[in-house]
């Protein structure tokens with residue numbers, strides 16, 4: 001049996017794209033718990049009616065939480081030590 005609410009990090013692109021005006025899946029995230037670093041698209045995402053939870057693929061710590069509340073999106077980034085975004089040169 002598979003759980004359709006558990007996806008890879010690309011599943012968080014929609015909700016995060018509403019907040020961050022860059023391609024969210026190309027960002028590099030460093031886990032605050034274990035310091036693993038990798039592309040957001042390589043994380044593990046859990047989707048539910050409560051929101052989106054992005055977890056570290058290495059240690060399962062919560063990196064990012066995002067919730068859509070009527071006309072706004074609330075993002076909790078406490079689990080991400082850094083988020084690196086490439087800018088056009």
Ligand SMILES: [Zn+2]
Pocket residue numbers: 031032033034035036056057058059060061
């Ligand atoms: Zn980790």
